[in-house]
Amino acid sequence: MRYNGLTRRRLLLTGAAAGVAGMAEAASTRHNLSSFRAVRWQEHFDTLRNGAILADTQSRALHYWSEDESFYKVYPTSVPISEELTKRGYTEVVRKVEGPTWTPTPSMRERDPSLPPVIPAGPENPLGTHALYLSWQYYRIHGTHDTRKIGRPSSDGCIGLYNEMIAELYQLATVGTQVRLI
Template identity: 55%
Template sequence: MADRSTNKLGRRAFLAGSAAALASPALAQDVNGAGTTEIERELNSAVRRNISSFRTLDWQPYFSNLSGGAILVDLSSRALHYWQETGTYHLYPCSVPLTEDLTRRGRTSVTLKDPSPDWRPTPSMKKRNPEWPDYVGPGPDNPLGTRSMHLSWQYYRIHGTHDTRKIGRRSSNGCIGLYNEHVEELYEMVQVGAQVLLI
């Protein structure tokens, strides 16, 4: 009798443990597959697709130097990579433009750092969305979040957002959006003149 209850408990513990493993975040999984069980290997093949966009990159294929720091935005993987002049590397999930016609690729640079951004819709945004306000001052309702870095392209910025649902998605009108805590961290490191490449 004792053996049966122990056996039931063992089965329950195994099922609970399996459910916990399935529910655990993708980043907690061992994506290398070394020393994993068959179930973990199956999970990892699915997990790879989910986190492949957040693989680390080297700066050399994209920049000739790190003078002033370098930002690479990978629009397809929705990730922003930043290398400080020292080579220290940072990786952030981001939001990217909704459609290809709103997307701009190529080389630009940071021209202005705004510690308390206000927002005005561009003429094309206002045309598409006439109900939008003409102006939103700094604060909790500001679409640019808590920090903004202007690029040399008119109307394009790297900025924060209070709408965290947008991160990791095609959701912007052309800008690159970050979680507010990430844009605040990046803002402190980035210098005006930093190289920026959108691919």
């Protein structure tokens, strides 16, 4: 059976992904993942080589597809404070770090000279527990200890997820996973 171009199997995977992500968010009921529309990877990528991540800043959702199409996950995200702070286009995961340190960008330090030069891993670190570094300098997909940020403008260009969700995505994504920000 096909529904809007999706097979019944893909619809079930989409529903399962929304359910799993919804459980991870049980502590916060601000987001209803079932309201995110299913997205077809073919609309954004030529292949699923190394898997694919689509970060949609309008819907505040991050979509992940595994290379073999066995996993499709949807996660709620934080988004940039302003449109000009986020690049759009294609990039890829170039490094994965568990317990990342955070270094403010030069423009952040210019806006706020009181920022520390580095914040080590831990509860004060804005990158949360895990980070996927992208080929674009200063851009990350990362966790956050401040769950109030998810679903809201709160970032200087990065895509933030709940720590539980970035930990899951960290396990699924590899160096070389293709990424598109729209």
